[in-house]
Amino acid sequence: MTAHGRGKSVPPKVWAGVVLVALALALLPFVAALAGQAWVRILNFAMIYIMLALGLNIVVGFAGLLDLGYIAFYAVGAYMYALLASPHFGIHLPFWVILPLGAGLACIFGILLGAPTLKLRGDYLAIVTLGFGEIIRIFLNNLNTPVNVTNGPQGVNLIDPFHVAGFSFARAQSILGVPFSGPQKYYYVLLLLTIGVIVINIRLQNSRLGRAWEAIREDEVAAKAMGINTRNVKLLAFAMGASFGGIAGGIFSATQEFVSPESFGLFESIIVLAMVVLGGMGNIPGVILGAILLTLLPEVLRSTMEPLQNALFGRVLLDAETVRLLVFGIALVAIMLYRPAGLWPSAVRKRELEVPKVVAE
Amino acid sequence: MDTFLQQLINGLTLGSVYALVALGYTMVYGIIGLINFAHGEVVMIGAMVSLSVIMALLGAHAPLPSVVIILAGLLVAITVCMAIAYAMEKIAYRPLRKAPRLAPLITAIGMSIILQNLALIVWGRNYLTFPTLIQPTPYNVLGASMTDLQMLIVVLAGLLMAGLVFVVQRTRLGMAMRATAQNPQVAGLMGIDINVVISAAFVIGAALAAVAGLMVMTYYGIAHYYMGFLLGLKAFTAAVLGGIGNLAGAMLGGVLLGIIEALGAGYIGDVSNICGFPFLSDSLQQQCAASEGQVSMFGSNYQDVFAFFVLILVLIFRPSGLLGERVSERA
């Protein structure tokens, strides 16, 4: 069986490619730093968004379930981290304890929300998840009285950065004579996590479960008739997606050292959805591309549009934030109308097979 | 008792507005099975446009009575909303009629974002106040108070709904709409121009939305580019509660949801009062002592949550809504 190309030696060209990409990724934060540390932070954000978008891609892209409250799971992960590693409750657990807890809690929320609603038609699911996202936000905003759980609209401050045995990822530091800034150190943590999430996603897609998700997306009735327990399989998609959201949330908390309900509004959900749709629903490289493009877009807009307007009109008429959302809206519509498979549509996953022994008559 | 009646009156008022908006969702859903996410934004545009016209007329010191000024604002708003809805259907939904369900749903979200941010660009980020053209006079109704503005909203909404029912039941257009809702292919074969019917559903819904927009704005005295989102979500909930695709259901659902919300907001504070609980922490006991034994777990700031819980409960226990029939997918 040569099916997965196992046993074959990897050609040197491929090795060379891998080494080059690895080198480029390793040097990237230093290249970005030439343009300013802000760009390193943007890189880090891009990776958080990649994780979020890949999580949502499991739900929307693979299983075809429109989840508009995805950011709620991100919020759950973020607040989990914020509350268990900050002076707010005086609890300071290490991140490797909290991240799984956050993923687990988000997963439970996903199941609690999905269990009753996943048998509904897809568009109802969209609305229910939208409502769920709002509920979580309202609770985060108001759970400061009479018992102060979330600290309300002020959010939680002074969150612990990642640190392992006295090595903090937030501080600037010189390692082996090379000066690393805080964001640059975070970059490598995020890169590892992102690669992990990507690998898990690829493996999920090329598995019995991934095929079941895609079957449901393509035709739910036929999927059932083929013996797929659609309810359980959808729930799994929901739970997996939610866990990725939870993990991304925890990392967000740690890198920002501050969270507030404002970061978890409907728009944030829409932005992540736009990343998935723009890149190409269900196609992992496409989703990564979408996440990168849409993270960079506002920065590019900010650094071009505002100076341009200042030059033309002497003041800023349209702020970058508004234009960014407008562009996202237009992108959603235009992609669906003209390029429903996204900028980078998925290719047929070719499988190497034995040469047909019998030729069909 | 009079909190109850008072909240009932407030709920009825708000519920009438929800019902008007819900009709727009339900008509479109009944005919093409699409949740028009952007419908809430049409309501917002209705409010904003009428406000702009009214402010312009007031600013020009036109010697017109308030009623005329408001009517002028309303007429312009209706026209603009109808045009937007027509264009929206034609550009963003019509090409996707045969596409997988996810596609038009995503363009609908896109349209909603576009309208919201256009409004943000045109009208800015701040809350706009509605001028006090009419000073609401409260009347005593069985011990509770109802303003003439509230009465006007309820009566006008009732008239509009009656008008819509007349159109759908008695006119040729209405018949074509019902036929298309039953079976678009067959309706097409019978010589009905489905595109016209679908456009009509969007346009009529938009007109009702414009009226609803003006109503909420006068009721609350403010307008905001973000107001359509929550309102739309609630109106959609109302449509589902009544049975989506069903006109009577949308009206019933709207009024019911308004009342549930108002009663919920009125009583949640008392219901979730924790001072009676044993084992309260010291700080909570102090809070209770300081506030005459009235410390609620949840206050009226949770008002917006009710609609979602209603939505989730309805979808779990009776997805076809109160008046809807069960529909099964053909294999």
Next chain:
Amino acid sequence: MSHLTLLIAEDVSKRFGGVQALADVSFTINHGEIYGLIGPNGAGKTSLFNVLTGIYAPDGGTFNFDGEPLERVKPNEVAERGIARTFQNIRLFQNLSALENVMIGRHVRTRAGVFGAILRDKGTLAEEAAIEKRSYELLEYVGVAKRANDLAKHLAYGDQRRLEIARALATEPKLLALDEPAAGMNATETQALKRLLEDIRRDGITILLIEHDMKLVMSVCDRVLVLDYGKKIAEGTAATVQNDPKVIAAYLGGEVTLNLKGA
């Protein structure tokens, strides 16, 4: 019930609004036979499939499959019990390759879960390889192996119908229910289909066949059940049914005559 019988349907009824799609239909299917289900358009044939496979709950009546009652079971449980079906209006997973379509059919007979997928342990890899091998064999079996890597939607109509059969076979059914597999096929393709049906039977799988192509039905079916307006109007060997006056009347009353196709 004798050890010969695979499926017993008793007084099965189903109503859609004002339409009685099935009215007290009873029949039995024996192990290893090809059992035909015919009737004019709208007779209730597809409805019978839908009720049998759990897509709709019957209003009344029972099924007994392989010695056990088939009651209140969900479609996926029906597949697990050993009934696989195809659809009258082909329902393939359009944007997946032909091979992947068949691989999805293996779902119900395989185990790997989330952890297997992520960890790719030995067991999972072996299962995955076996799924792929078996699926490819099934593609060869029905004769669409050459199109293994093409998207289902890009396959020719006849190939799509055969792919649907391969996908159904992948679930290792005891009973294979085919809804008009020859629809839209030309004479040569229908001939190949006939041979395929006979091969499947020879491999020990019982077939329930809805078909409008009377020539195919008469040549391949051991016994035939005739429905009209949801009622069973005749049952028996192809030859007896063909000459039954009630059957002839039902078909003449409709627009299809008995030997219209392929005769």
